Amino acid sequence: MSSPERALLNLLTDIALSFDGAILGLTLAVSAVGSALKYASTNAALKKIKDAPEVSISDLRSLLPASEDKSETNDNRKSNDQRIVVVRGVVKPKISGDEGYKNNNVLISPETGDKALIIQRTQTYVYSGWKRLFQSTGHRFMLERSLRKHGADFTRTVPFVIVGKDQQSNSSFVAVNMDGSRQPLPLTTVYNRLQPINSSFLQAFLYPDYPVGLLDIEKILPPGKDITAVGIYSFNNGVPEIKSCQDLPYFLSEMTKDKMIEDLMEQTNFIFLGSVILGIVSVGILSYAAVRYWSCERSDLVLDLGNVSI
Numbered sequence: 001m002s003s004p005e006r007a008l009l010n011l012l013t014d015i016a017l018s019f020d021g022a023i024l025g026l027t028l029a030v031s032a033v034g035s036a037l038k039y040a041s042t043n044a045a046l047k048k049i050k051d052a053p054e055v056s057i058s059d060l061r062s063l064l065p066a067s068e069d070k071s072e073t074n075d076n077r078k079s080n081d082q083r084i085v086v087v088r089g090v091v092k093p094k095i096s097g098d099e100g101y102k103n104n105n106v107l108i109s110p111e112t113g114d115k116a117l118i119i120q121r122t123q124t125y126v127y128s129g130w131k132r133l134f135q136s137t138g139h140r141f142m143l144e145r146s147l148r149k150h151g152a153d154f155t156r157t158v159p160f161v162i163v164g165k166d167q168q169s170n171s172s173f174v175a176v177n178m179d180g181s182r183q184p185l186p187l188t189t190v191y192n193r194l195q196p197i198n199s200s201f202l203q204a205f206l207y208p209d210y211p212v213g214l215l216d217i218e219k220i221l222p223p224g225k226d227i228t229a230v231g232i233y234s235f236n237n238g239v240p241e242i243k244s245c246q247d248l249p250y251f252l253s254e255m256t257k258d259k260m261i262e263d264l265m266e267q268t269n270f271i272f273l274g275s276v277i278l279g280i281v282s283v284g285i286l287s288y289a290a291v292r293y294w295s296c297e298r299s300d301l302v303l304d305l306g307n308v309s310i
Contacts, residue, residue, distance in 0.1 A: 025289055028282035035275035042271060045248050046264040049230060054086040054257050057164040058172045060240055063233060084245055085233040086257045087162060087174060091117055091225050094159035094175060107158055109220055111191040116220035117160040120187055122153045124215040126194070160221075162229055162242075175236070176229065176252070177243035183251040186227050187219035227252050230260070 055063065063083060093105040107116045161173040195214045230250050231242045244251035250260055 025282050025285035028278050028285065032275050032278035032282055035271055035278055039268060039271040039275055041247070042249075042264060042268050046261065046268060048084055048245070048248060049086070049250075049257065049260055049264065052084040052086045052230060052257075054088070057087060057089050057162065057174055060085070060087065060174055060233065083233050084231065084248075085242070086228060086230045087242065088226070088228045088256065089162040089164050089174075091160050091176075091221065091227055092163055092173075092223055093117060094161050105158060106223060107156055107220075109190055109218060111218055114190055114220055115223055117223055118155065118157045118185060118187065118221035120153075120155045120185070120219045122215075122217045122219075124217070125211045126213040126215055127211055160223075162227070165226065173240075174229070174233070175239055175241040177236070177241045179243065180246070181244040181251050182246070183244055183249060184253075185221065186225070186252055186254045187221055188225075189217060189219050191216065191218035221252075227254060228256055228260070229253075230257070 053063070063085065095105070107119050108114070109116055109119060157178060159175070161175050163173045193216050195216060197211050197213055228250075229242050229252055230248060231244045233240070233242050235241070249264070253260065255263065
């Protein structure tokens, strides 16, 4: 075992034995409870995706009652049971007006000129500085580059739909409602550039962290990309649409339904194992702290009784 590893082990041992391990035991117990709650939510999401029917775009309308049409209000639609479905198809811009307008209903990447339905631009300042690390490498200190710190992040989107891969037209589609969606998007990186920032020697000497570059990244969702949408399916003014379900970790994804299930099963198994380990360790540490505390109390009580008898 190397010196840094031995020092870290000694530090963890000292922390575990401090305050009879009660603080560490309670901390691990809280972490175990948090892991158990995370396991419950992930397992519930897994069950919802398993139970969700995987339907082709052309068969979506058969899932909802015929009475749910454009004459219904939003309040009436909310009273219906929310049906989660899984559909896979190709994303295309939503057509408005005449057919010739479709080529204009897309975004254009300012850096590459690619057509896009979603453009996400992230500008990140990269900081660097001299910091002494507690890990020694031959009596030399390393130059540590700190983690990237975000500067700005913005997203632009246009209305788009999902159509079947074998469809020649947009006659049968489902509109994508992005309102309230917080899940990761299946975007493609088209631009990635690090622009150096000139810094003076005085700035580098006085400040522990100083900007050395601006990382500019642009990601897009191009038309024609195959994606899977899993979410709440409904009619909006007679138009079938799908929106995100906040209880699910996915909304739009390149993964198929089977891949989503496999991914969630791995997560649930990992979280369950972690929560069990945390629970066992916390119980062990708290039990040790309780036994040690009781032993100390008994020793003090015996000494007090001995002093009284004398």
